[in-house]
Amino acid sequence: MQLPGGAAYLCRASGGSGAFFPLFAVLHLSGIRRLAGAFVTCLLLFCALTTRAQRAPILRDLSLRTDTVRYTLSRNTALVQGEAQLYFYYRQDDELAELLVYPETPGRQGLRLQRSADFTLLDSLTAVDGGQYYRAKVRFKDLSSNKFLSLTFRQPSDSVGFAPQTQTVKLLPVTRTTLEFRPADTELFVGEEKVFELSSNNAKNIRVSPEWTRGQDIDYRLEQEKGVLRLHVLPNALGTRQLTIRPQTERPFLTDNNRRVTYALPPIRQEFTVKASRLRFLSVDKKEITLDENSRRKGVELILDNGRTFDLKRTYRIEDQEEAGGSLIAELFTRQYLTNDRVLCWLRVYNTHRQTESYLYIKENDLAKYITNFNISPKTTISAVSVRHRGGDWTNSATVNPGETVDVRLEGESLTRARFHFEDVQVIPSDSSIRSDAAVVYRIQVPLTIDKKRITIFNAGQPTGAGLTVREFQRPHPLDFVGVTFGEAPRPVTRLNGPVLYDRTIRDVVFSFNSGGIDTDQQLYGKQYLSFDIRTQNAKGELIEMRTIDNVVVCPDGSSVRAAFYQDKQCQVGNLSLNNLLNSRKTYDLDDWSTIIITIRHNQSQYQEPGFTQKLELVLQRRVKFDIDISFPGGLLTKYKGESSFTSFGGISLATLAQFSFYHPTKINKLRPYKVGAGFVALNAFNLSQDSNVNRDLGIVVLGSVYPTRSDAKLTFPLYLGGGYLMNKKSLFFLFGPGIGIRL
Numbered sequence: 203m204q205l206p207g208g209a210a211y212l213c214r215a216s217g218g219s220g221a222f223f224p225l226f227a228v229l230h231l232s233g234i235r236r237l238a239g240a241f242v243t244c245l246l247l248f249c250a251l252t253t254r255a256q257r258a259p260i261l262r263d264l265s266l267r268t269d270t271v272r273y274t275l276s277r278n279t280a281l282v283q284g285e286a287q288l289y290f291y292y293r294q295d296d297e298l299a300e301l302l303v304y305p306e307t308p309g310r311q312g313l314r315l316q317r318s319a320d321f322t323l324l325d326s327l328t329a330v331d332g333g334q335y336y337r338a339k340v341r342f343k344d345l346s347s348n349k350f351l352s353l354t355f356r357q358p359s360d361s362v363g364f365a366p367q368t369q370t371v372k373l374l375p376v377t378r379t380t381l382e383f384r385p386a387d388t389e390l391f392v393g394e395e396k397v398f399e400l401s402s403n404n405a406k407n408i409r410v411s412p413e414w415t416r417g418q419d420i421d422y423r424l425e426q427e428k429g430v431l432r433l434h435v436l437p438n439a440l441g442t443r444q445l446t447i448r449p450q451t452e453r454p455f456l457t458d459n460n461r462r463v464t465y466a467l468p469p470i471r472q473e474f475t476v477k478a479s480r481l482r483f484l485s486v487d488k489k490e491i492t493l494d495e496n497s498r499r500k501g502v503e504l505i506l507d508n509g510r511t512f513d514l515k516r517t518y519r520i521e522d523q524e525e526a527g528g529s530l531i532a533e534l535f536t537r538q539y540l541t542n543d544r545v546l547c548w549l550r551v552y553n554t555h556r557q558t559e560s561y562l563y564i565k566e567n568d569l570a571k572y573i574t575n576f577n578i579s580p581k582t583t584i585s586a587v588s589v590r591h592r593g594g595d596w597t598n599s600a601t602v603n604p605g606e607t608v609d610v611r612l613e614g615e616s617l618t619r620a621r622f623h624f625e626d627v628q629v630i631p632s633d634s635s636i637r638s639d640a641a642v643v644y645r646i647q648v649p650l651t652i653d654k655k656r657i658t659i660f661n662a663g664q665p666t667g668a669g670l671t672v673r674e675f676q677r678p679h680p681l682d683f684v685g686v687t688f689g690e691a692p693r694p695v696t697r698l699n700g701p702v703l704y705d706r707t708i709r710d711v712v713f714s715f716n717s718g719g720i721d722t723d724q725q726l727y728g729k730q731y732l733s734f735d736i737r738t739q740n741a742k743g744e745l746i747e748m749r750t751i752d753n754v755v756v757c758p759d760g761s762s763v764r765a766a767f768y769q770d771k772q773c774q775v776g777n778l779s780l781n782n783l784l785n786s787r788k789t790y791d792l793d794d795w796s797t798i799i800i801t802i803r804h805n806q807s808q809y810q811e812p813g814f815t816q817k818l819e820l821v822l823q824r825r826v827k828f829d830i831d832i833s834f835p836g837g838l839l840t841k842y843k844g845e846s847s848f849t850s851f852g853g854i855s856l857a858t859l860a861q862f863s864f865y866h867p868t869k870i871n872k873l874r875p876y877k878v879g880a881g882f883v884a885l886n887a888f889n890l891s892q893d894s895n896v897n898r899d900l901g902i903v904v905l906g907s908v909y910p911t912r913s914d915a916k917l918t919f920p921l922y923l924g925g926g927y928l929m930n931k932k933s934l935f936f937l938f939g940p941g942i943g944i945r946l
Contacts, residue, residue: 838939
């Protein structure tokens with residue numbers, strides 16, 4: 203093309219062939235207007251060529267292979283609403299396919315497959331043989347329900363002059379669906395709905411509808427539940443009738459040599475024998491009705507299956523027998539039809555009924571039309587509450603303790619339909635729970651920190667009037683929390699078993715109480731009610747004084763989780779002193795070998811189980827006894843200082859001695875068989891003979907004596923051994939011999 207102006211320009215437009223178009227012009231100084239016109243012409247030519255190139259197809263052909271079958275865009279297309287679509291058969295919703303893409307311009311690089319939510323690109327589009335064709339692998343998603351499936355390809359611009367291009371290939375997934383109906387029973391009844399199962403190789407592809415067909419001899423509807431197709435039929439005319447089902451599919455299939463798309467499966471025809479109607483069962487939305495003043499007068503709203511012969515605004519009688527003259531159980535008043543083929547009604551009940559007793563018959567003019575069934579129960583009432591504690595028997599006392607797990611039995615009427623709830627406690631599931639209309643058993647866990655004195659029992663959020671009483675634990679605790687002090691550090695009384703021999707003066711006996719040792723996190727015992735029986739007696743066992751202290755209340759201290767609930771003015775504060783309780787003789791005034799006997803026991807009237815008893819026996823032990831003893835030694839052998847032999851046996855002497863006796867260390871008031879003393883001995887004091895050979899003298903002696911071990915003997919014969927100084931003879935001497943002892 204010649205352009206005025208005398209200059210030559212080269213205008214190149216990108217197109218499918220990529221050719222160059224030379225454009226010459228001579229630019230003259232006087233041809234500026236002509237140059238502008240030529241520039242506009244060149245620009246229009248460039249835009250026309252570009253638009254033509256963009257509308258040119260990217261693909262020469264497309265191949266899609268599933269399993270062993272290959273479908274191509276050039277051969278396997280079908281018209282859908284006037285648009286050509288590449289069809290392919292699939293067997294599963296997530297079908298795997300291989301794509302072979304043949305570009306319009308082989309060797310051109312950069313062809314891409316746009317990503318989509320309809321499929322997953324497993325292998326990217328890859329050029330093969332230098333771009334002669336491309337290969338990719340995709341996995342489709344939910345082909346049965348996925349609509350408007352397509353593949354979009356994009357070719358970007360390049361340096362040669364090609365503009366970016368896109369091309370979309372519409373896909374049509376098709377599948378072969380079969381549907382069969384083979385009923386085992388071909389007998390129907392007028393007005394009675396019957397359900398059959400249909401078999402299909404692809405149940406998800408069968409179109410279902412909740413709407414009934416209208417105006418046919420046998421109406422029907424299709425439904426699908428959990429992958430199972432069900433056919434509902436409802437006959438309307440007697441005799442042999444044919445049911446014709448015209449099923450539709452969700453995904454189409456091809457007919458007429460794979461060229462025509464259709465959704466209609468072949469009709470299914472089945473003959474049935476339709477007989478006169480029989481009583482039809484109508485289900486209700488409520489299986490439990492309460493007989494009370496409200497349900498008897500106002501009524502209960504009820505949704506009932508449509509009987510198809512119901513008249514609105516009419517009352518029907520409900521009886522418990524099919525024949526006329528049955529007891530009136532309830533009345534049914536029809537109000538209006540609902541969209542789900544059900545009827546909204548008012549039900550007024552007059553008598554109780556159980557489903558296990560019989561069916562309920564809906565009658566019109568004493569003629570039974572339908573049957574139904576539901577329970578009519580009296581109002582839930584609780585007449586008795588029983589409690590069984592762990593390891594015990596059932597008791598009528600509705601008393602529970604904090605932290606305790608108990609079984610609670612409720613007795614009354616209509617208990618199975620109740621929804622009982624225990625206030626602020628946890629119900630523990632139990633395999634041994636009993637549940638009937640007359641009695642129900644619950645296992646409950648009472649919290650340790652419960653702060654109520656009464657646990658109310660609710661039914662469906664309403665108080666029943668029954669409940670449980672929360673009482674603090676009042677169980678006898680072992681008496682190791684009681685400590686005693688009688689001159690040493692406090693010791694638990696449970697460690698002092700048997701008589702305690704104490705060889706010093708008992709200034710006082712003090713009882714202290716470890717309040718923190720009663721309740722623990724695992725065990726609660728509560729207040730401890732104690733009584734103290736006190737007796738003091740002398741060495742001979744004779745009673746000196748007797749006192750009894752009742753109702754000493756020891757409460758757990760602040761470490762207990764229930765400490766706030768134990769507050770009581772009767773709780774023992776401080777220690778208990780024995781001397782403050784004794785009147786006649788205090789502990790420090792008691793004689794040797796006196797005994798203090800203290801019996802500590804639980805006050806049995808405060809507990810429902812046996813308590814504990816601990817006996818404390820304190821004995822005032824002595825090691826040595828000092829006394830003045832008069833005895834009558836006889837037949838003593840004496841030896842004087844300076845003489846070589848003992849004298850002959852002497853007569854009866856008189857000894858007055860200050861003696862020390864020794865007690866057995868492990869026996870109570872039991873002397874050892876020996877004594878040591880010092881005093882005077884009158885030798886031969888009872889020898890009245892005037893013979894000058896009789897040696898009468900008075901001696902100062904130290905004697906040791908051995909006594910018989912019998913403690914009950916009044917007359918004893920001890921042995922003496924010792925020595926001393928004779929006053930008349932003025933000589934030392936030694937003596938040995940028996941004596942006579944008299945015990946008064």
